[in-house]
Amino acid sequence: MVDQPAQPARRHSNIRPGRIVAWTVLFLGGVVMMTPLLFMFSTSLKSAGQVYDLKLIPTDPSFANYIKVLSDGRFSRWFLNSVGIATIVTLSCLFFDSLVAYTLAKFRFPGRQVVFLAILSTLMIPTEMLVIPWYLMASKLGWVDTYWGIMFPGLITAFGVFLMKQFFETVPDDFLEAARIDGLNEFAIWWKVALPLVTPALSALAIFTFLGNWTAFFWPLIVTTDSALYTLPVGLSSFAVEQSIQWELIMTGASLATIPTLMIFLFFQRYIVRGVMLAGVKG
Amino acid sequence: MARIELDKISKRYGNIATVHGIDLTIEDGEFVVLVGPSGCGKSTTLRMIAGLEAISGGTLRIGGEVVNNHEPKHRNIAMVFQNYAIYPHLTVAQNIGFGLYTSKLSKAEKQARIGETAKMLGLEPYLERRPAALSGGQRQRVAIGRAMVRDPVAFLFDEPLSNLDAQLRGQMRLEIKQLHQRLRSTIVFVTHDQVEAMSLADRIVVMREGRILQVGAPMELYNRPVDIFTARFIGTPEMNMIDATVTNAGFDAGPNNPALRLTSLPARTDAGRAVVLGIRPQELTLLTDGQDDFPIRIEGKVRVAEPQGPETFVLVDLPTGHIVARAPAAAILRPGDSVAFGAHPDSLRIFDKASERLVA
Structure with a gap:
C-alpha cells in the first residue's frame, strides 16, 4: 500500500512475506473458483459411462456430446x-x-x-x-x-x-x-x-x-x-x-x-x- | 444585437429573496460586468436573463420584447459557463456546431459557419480533436465559439475565467475584450474579480446582497465610489479606511492617532459628524526626512514591504490600526522603519459612518 522510499533495495531483492500470503490466498481462491468450471468442461468431453469416474482429464475425450x-x-x-x-x-x-x-x-x-x-x-x-x-x-x-x-x-x-x-x-x-x-x-x-x-x-x-x-x-x-x-x-x-x-x-x-x-x-x-x-x- | 432591460427584477426561493427588484438597462452593444462577492445575486440575475431561473417579479425585456416566460431557446441569447460546458464526447467542430442545433441552415452552411468561427478564434487546427486534448484556454475558446456561431442577440458569461490560471486568465481577458470590439455585441459578464470587471467593462454594476449599489464606467467607480463597500471592492490594494470626526479645522482621527494630521483642510459645515475617511494607497506619497508640504500627513512604522516591481506596497502600523501605502520601487523600507506619507485633501473620500454612503 504505502511506498517505503527509505528501503528501495528491499523491494527489489526480497519478496515480502505479505506478498506470499496474498498470492497463496489468491491462488487457492482461483483454484476453488476454477475447479467446478474445469470439471464441467471435462465432464462434457466424457461419455455417459465415464461420468462417475472423477478424473479431471478424460481418458477418451470426444466432442460427441x-x-x-x-x-x-x-x-x-x-x-x-x-x-x-x-x-x-x-x-x-x-x-x-x-x-x-x-x-x-x-x-x-x-x-x-x-x-x-x-x-x-x-x-x-x-x-x-x-x-x-x-x-x-x-x-x-x-x-x-x-x-x-x-x-x-x-x-x-x-x-x-x-x-x-x-x-x-x-x-x-x-x-x-x-x-x-x-x-x-x-x-x-x-x-x-x-x-x-x-x-x-x-x-x-x-x-x-x-x-x-x-x-x-x-x-x-x-x-x-x-x-x-x-x-x-x-x-x-x-x-x-x-x-x-x-x-x-x-x-x-x-x-x-x-x-x-x-x-x-x-x-x-x-x-x-x-x-x-x-x-x-x-x- | 439587442438591448436588455431589467425592470424591478427579483428572485425569491420560498420566502427568501436573493435578488431585490433590480433595475438595469444594458444598451445594444454594451459590455456590462456584474461584479460582487459570492452570494450577491449576480449569477442569479444572469441566469434569469438566460431563462435558466424563473423570474419571481418584475419585467425582463430583450430587444423590446417581454421575455419573462420565454424558454431559454426562444430568447436567442448565448451563454458561456464557468466550467466551459463543452462536451467531452464530441469533437471541437461538433461542440461548436451544437450552437446551431436549432438553426435551419443546410449542412454545408453550418460547416461554413463552424469554420468561420473556428478561424476567428484560432481553433482551426483543432477542429477534429476532442476537448480532453485541448488546453484550458482552448477549451474556453471552444465554449465561446459555440456561443458565437449562431449569432445571438447577446452573450452571457458566467465567471468564464475563474477556472484558468492567472496568466491564461489575463490572456483570455484580452481576447474577450478584442472579440467584443470586433463584434460589437451586447455582453453581460459576471465575475467576482474586480480587476476583470475594471479591465473589461464599458459599465460595471456592483452588487451586494441582491441589490445594485452602483452602476458606472470603471473609472467613475474607481474615482467616485458611492459607498464604503464599492470603495473597498474596486481597486487593489483596497482603499484605506480611517474613522474620524469632522472638526472646524478638518478631521479628528481620535486621541489615539496623533500621528495622523488631518488639520488645515477646507472648512466644513458639519462639525461633530462621525465619518470614515477613504484614501487609496496610490494617493499617498512617501515623504523624505524633513519634507512636509502636504496638508495631510500620516506617520507610522513599516510592518511589511511588498515589492511589485514598478512600485512597492507598504503595510504601515499606526498607533491604532494600519494603512497600506504605495512607495517608489527604489525606496528601501525595512520592518520597523519610521515612515511618513503625505496626501492631498482632494484625494480623501468622506463617507458617513452610520450610512456608509459617500458624503462629499
Whole structure:
C-alpha cells in the first residue's frame, strides 16, 4: 500500500512475506473458483459411462456430446430464447432505468425523494417473495407461458435506477443548461448530452443486467410450462428430470452457455470492474 | 444585437429573496460586468436573463420584447459557463456546431459557419480533436465559439475565467475584450474579480446582497465610489479606511492617532459628524526626512514591504490600526522603519459612518 522510499533495495531483492500470503490466498481462491468450471468442461468431453469416474482429464475425450446437444433442436431454441430475452430486457433496462434515474437526479419536483425511496425500498424485497404476486399477476393477465411473462418483471430495475442516478448526479448542471440554451428539448438533452457522459455506467449496467438475465432460473421456471419457451438454464435443468440425469449433456450445455458470458466479460472487463468499484464506493 | 432591460427584477426561493427588484438597462452593444462577492445575486440575475431561473417579479425585456416566460431557446441569447460546458464526447467542430442545433441552415452552411468561427478564434487546427486534448484556454475558446456561431442577440458569461490560471486568465481577458470590439455585441459578464470587471467593462454594476449599489464606467467607480463597500471592492490594494470626526479645522482621527494630521483642510459645515475617511494607497506619497508640504500627513512604522516591481506596497502600523501605502520601487523600507506619507485633501473620500454612503 504505502511506498517505503527509505528501503528501495528491499523491494527489489526480497519478496515480502505479505506478498506470499496474498498470492497463496489468491491462488487457492482461483483454484476453488476454477475447479467446478474445469470439471464441467471435462465432464462434457466424457461419455455417459465415464461420468462417475472423477478424473479431471478424460481418458477418451470426444466432442460427441457437443454434436449431440447442438443438433438437438431444443438446445438451440433455448439458447436463442435466452439471447433474445436477455437482450431485450437489457435494452429496456438501459433505456428506462437511465431515464428514471436522470429525472430523479436532475429535476426538482415535489415528491422526488419519496419516489426515489420507494424505488430503493423494492431492493430490500427478495425475489422469492415477489414471485407469488408476479405469478398471480401474470396468470390474471394471461401472460403465463409467454415471452412477455418471462421478461416483464425485469424490464425496469431499482438497482439500475439507483446506479444510474449516482452517475447522473456527477454530470455538471452546466452541461445540461448549455444544451437548454442551445435549444435542445429535455429528451434530447438526456439522449444527446447526459447519456454519452455516463457510458461507463451504462456499460456496467448492461453487463450486470445481461448476465443476471442470462443465468436467471427461478422466475422463468415458474412462469413457463411450454418447453419451447424455456430459457437455457431452465432447459438444461430439464435434462435432469426428463429421463435419467444425463450429466454429460447438462455439462455440455452449461459449457456452451458460458460462452456468451465469457465473451461479454472479456469484452467489457474494464467496465465491469469500474462499475462494481463505483457502485461500491457510491452505495 | 439587442438591448436588455431589467425592470424591478427579483428572485425569491420560498420566502427568501436573493435578488431585490433590480433595475438595469444594458444598451445594444454594451459590455456590462456584474461584479460582487459570492452570494450577491449576480449569477442569479444572469441566469434569469438566460431563462435558466424563473423570474419571481418584475419585467425582463430583450430587444423590446417581454421575455419573462420565454424558454431559454426562444430568447436567442448565448451563454458561456464557468466550467466551459463543452462536451467531452464530441469533437471541437461538433461542440461548436451544437450552437446551431436549432438553426435551419443546410449542412454545408453550418460547416461554413463552424469554420468561420473556428478561424476567428484560432481553433482551426483543432477542429477534429476532442476537448480532453485541448488546453484550458482552448477549451474556453471552444465554449465561446459555440456561443458565437449562431449569432445571438447577446452573450452571457458566467465567471468564464475563474477556472484558468492567472496568466491564461489575463490572456483570455484580452481576447474577450478584442472579440467584443470586433463584434460589437451586447455582453453581460459576471465575475467576482474586480480587476476583470475594471479591465473589461464599458459599465460595471456592483452588487451586494441582491441589490445594485452602483452602476458606472470603471473609472467613475474607481474615482467616485458611492459607498464604503464599492470603495473597498474596486481597486487593489483596497482603499484605506480611517474613522474620524469632522472638526472646524478638518478631521479628528481620535486621541489615539496623533500621528495622523488631518488639520488645515477646507472648512466644513458639519462639525461633530462621525465619518470614515477613504484614501487609496496610490494617493499617498512617501515623504523624505524633513519634507512636509502636504496638508495631510500620516506617520507610522513599516510592518511589511511588498515589492511589485514598478512600485512597492507598504503595510504601515499606526498607533491604532494600519494603512497600506504605495512607495517608489527604489525606496528601501525595512520592518520597523519610521515612515511618513503625505496626501492631498482632494484625494480623501468622506463617507458617513452610520450610512456608509459617500458624503462629499
